[in-house]
Amino acid sequence: MTSNIKIVEQPERPLAMNPKKFALWLFIITVVMIFASLTSAYIVRQAEGNWRIFELPVELYYTTAIIILSSITMQWAYMAAKKDALQQVKIAISITTVLGIMFLIGQFYTWGVLVDMKVNFTGGNPSESFLYVLMGVHALHLVSGVIFLIIVLISTFRYKVHSKNLNQIQMCNTYWHFLDILWVYLFLFLLLNN
Template sequence: MERELKYIDIVEQPISMHPKKFALWLFMVTVVMLFAAWTSAYIVRQAEGNWLEYDLPEIFWFTSGVVVLSSAFLQWAYYSAKKDNMTNVRIGMVITVILGAVFLVGQWYSWVALVDREVFFVGNPAGSFLYVITGMHALHLISGLIFLIIVLISSFRLKVHSQSMNTMEMATTYWHFLGGLWLYLFMFLLLNH
């Protein structure tokens, strides 16, 4: 009987994940599949001919730098939360939200630059794909900004700290994912426009 008790004591806990984190990961996999489908369709349609050749707006370089910088500030806020440094958490979150908004404004100006170059949503599939891909990324980025604002508000209510990191971890994961997704899309467009 004593041996059985010892065996039960050393049984490891199964690997588990918070249900909200699991849902986030499933959502991100879905987003990857959507953008993989769009970029694959882009390549297939481009090979059929009748493809408008154009230069990408230079502001894409700027917005790419902004998204990388925003991820760096969010990571700093995350590490600060693990150390219960709430001042740095709030500063990092505010800067990340501002940089996210700057990214969105930059994306808007990239569309203005495309119109100036006579690349439109309708007319040629090249323009249509570009607007859909960048527009859908912007839509997901807006959802990421809303998530970041929720975490920022939670930090002022002292709900984000070393003992309560779930929402901060999820927001950080999602934002880094969106940043990585943009860098992939930008490189894809650079190589295939």
């Protein structure tokens, strides 16, 4: 007698990731590549000479402190959401949003300080243009971060952010910390290469 033995292999379980989180990570990788190319171009162009050296405005130190503080409050919001401390989430997300807006206003104000220092976007020296481009592209991404914060803030007030629904605040937390780390990197890069 022939027995019909079938060998059934268990299919491997695919790696699963929320599609929105996956898209966020792809976006973050894209942004990293943009800034890697910009900072590389900065270094290459600086090595060619004709590079104006100037002091970075003190306002950049203040805005750096603001964005670091905003990262702390963002983490507070996320940890509070995990514990269902919804009032704390509302407070922390509100503070983070205000700090993000303060950072943007501070960067805009810094551009005015740079103009007063005769450091202009079209000032004829590439070192000046690079500074505006680096700050401007980061600010553009930070605007998207503030919009994301506002969306999470609205969701929080509608009680849609809690320990059983953390996806949105996790993504916001990841993106906001990324923007913080990116700015600290750019700030240190400018300090060391100016």
